Amino acid sequence: MSIPVITLGAEASAYVPGLEQLRGPVTVVRRCAELTELVAACQSGLARAVIIAPGAAELTASLVDRLRFTGVVVVALCDHLPGTGSPGVDGVEYVEATVEPAALAAAVARAVGRFEADPARPQGSLAYADPLGLPDAAAVQPVQVAEEPGTGRIVAVWGPPGAPGRTTVALNLAAELAAAGSSVLLIDADTYGASIGASLGLLDESAGLAQACRIADQGRFDGTVLGRIAVSVAVKGGRLRVLTGITRPDRWPELRPAALGKVLEAGRSLAEVTVIDCGFCLEADEELSFDTLAPRRNGAALRCLEVADTVVAVGAADTIGVPRLVKALAELGDAVPTATPRVVFNKVRAAAVGRAPETQLREAWERFGPTVGISAFLPMDHAAADRALLAGTALLETAPGSPLRLAIADLADVPAAGEARRRRPGGRPRNVKFPGIPARLPR
Ligand SMILES: Nc1ncnc2c1ncn2[C@@H]1O[C@H](COP(=O)(O)OP(=O)(O)OP(=O)(O)O)[C@@H](O)[C@H]1O
Ligand SMILES: [Mg+2]
Incomplete structure (x- = not known):
């Protein structure tokens, strides 16, 4: 069967007569002048390949990834084939703009064949973070994997709005793991209120x-x-690699899900653990859906949650925070069904929920919460949290013996300094493990 192809740009449509004369293996089903027209046509399932003229569209990994999700491969005509200096975009079949029609048709057939033989290709479904098409819960595909995937783990720290302590948990988890000898990358992917840079006293405005x-x-x-x-x-006894977040919330379109997916995969090669501070919002930006190339504000958080091996869901331990976390976990289940969250209550204090706050929270959770158990309780500890913020560092530096630091070290499953543990009355952190529920993060 002949391969249906769409062309984009005048130089590509100039090939149409030559390709038609070949009578196979390709058939040009549409000529497009605009990229949006091309994307809409690909979305409708019209074609299996596109031929793009030089300069007709900026070839980016995001564009190629989105077209691949519609089952379409990209063949790019170019003035100079990519070499070692400019390696080109992954997944694109480059051919010289002077190519004969027969060779162009062969390149299209080659690219389609390679795509179809690729076991990691997207199959009829979009990752939720991507703007094209409707999500299909039954067929979520992992993001495109790198040629040699790294083995590092990804931990996404997420939670509902209301400042439950996502940044505090992410930063300190990362610091504990680094101090215990792991190589750690800390990423600020919060598109609403990035704050890892400020929390670490980093003055750089580079939005890593x-x-x-x-x-x-x-x-x-x-x-x-x-x-x-x-x-x-x-950080005390170790080093953290940090990618700071966007410097203003209106820069969110810079965190495109396809590119972010590649950064996270690279994180797996760079570090044993990548800890991400995620934005809270998972809502789909329906109002943008008519513009098929528009990035989605919450795409960054969704992509992080999709690729994470562990999602730490942080909720505030009070009468507002608990129902918010229940609702947020339901939304997470709908948006990213592959995620298996670990529930962490932060700012646990008797004043907010009554005497024996952990018991109160556990009972309330068993009655009203989702079936997922509580993995940890982190105490309210203003003194320690403020001291660390003021110094622009992690709790293990400024408040090593504080209850909050010890509870986070326990969550990270790293031994806190012996000296610090001894200082704590009772010597044991307060985290509670339910039978059968792994309370700690796998390392
Ligand atoms: N266990 C705790 N005890 C006392 N203060 C805490 C605790 N955890 C976090 N805080 C403080 O609460 C505030 C909000 O915490 P944080 O910035 O970590 O929340 P967030 O969920 O990331 O909020 P945002 O929505 O701004 O991203 C900070 O001032 C932090 O120091
Ligand atoms: Mg935050």
């Missing part, structure tokens, strides 16, 4: 994550490139 996404969108990206962009921050 946006920079990484920009480079990842333009071509190949790996752990080495990522290592050059990340800022290195010393």
Whole structure:
């Protein structure tokens, strides 16, 4: 059967007569002048390949990824074939703009054949973070994997609005793991209120994550490139690599899900653990859906949650925080059915929920909460939290013996300094483990 093809741009449509004369293996089903027209046509399932003229569209990993999700491969006509200096975009079949029609048709057939033989290709479904098409819960596909996938783990720290302590937990989990000897990358992917940079006293305005996404969108990206962009921050006994977040909330379109997916995959090669501070909102931006190339504000959080091996869901332990977390977990289940959250209550205090707050919370959760159990209780500890913020560092530096620090070290499953543990009355952190529920993060 002949391969249905769409062309984009005048130079590509100039090939139409030549391709038609071949009478196979390709049939041009539409000529497009605009990229949006091309994307809409691909979405309708019209074609299996597109031929793009030089300069007709900016070829980025995001565009290629989106077209692949519609089952379409990209063949790009170019003035110069990519070489080692400019490696080109992954997944694109490049051919010289002077190619004969027969060779162009062969390149299309080759690209389609390779795509169809690729076991990691998207199959009729979109990742939720992507703007094309409707999500299909039954067929969520993992994001495109790198040629040699790294083995690092990804931990996404997420939770409902109301400042339950996502940043505090993410930063301190990362610091504990780094101090215990793991190589750790900390990423601020909160598109509403990035604050890892400020929490670590970093004055740099470079928005490391946006920079990484920009480079990842333009071509190949790996752990080495990522290592050059990340800022290195010393924490007691270790080092954290940090990708700071966007400097203003209106920069959210810079964190495109496809590019962010590549950054996260590179994170797996760079670090043993990547900890992400995610935005809270998972709502689909329906009002943008008519514009098929528009990025989605919450796409970054969704992509992080889709690829994470562990999702830590942080809720505030009070009468507002608990129902918010219940609702947010239901939304998470709908939006990212593959996520298996670990529930962490933060700011646990008797004043908000009554005497024996952990028991109160556990009982309330068993009655009203989802079936997922509570993995940890982190105490309210103003003194420690404020001291760390003021110093622009992690709790293990400024408040090593504080109840909050010890509880987070326990959640990270790393031994806190012996000296610090001894200082705590009773010597044991307060985290509670339910039978059969792994309370700690796998390392
Ligand atoms: N266990 C705790 N005890 C006392 N204060 C805490 C605790 N956890 C967090 N805080 C403080 O609460 C405030 C909000 O915490 P944080 O910034 O971590 O929340 P967030 O969920 O990331 O909020 P945002 O919505 O702004 O991203 C900060 O001032 C932090 O120092
Ligand atoms: Mg935050």
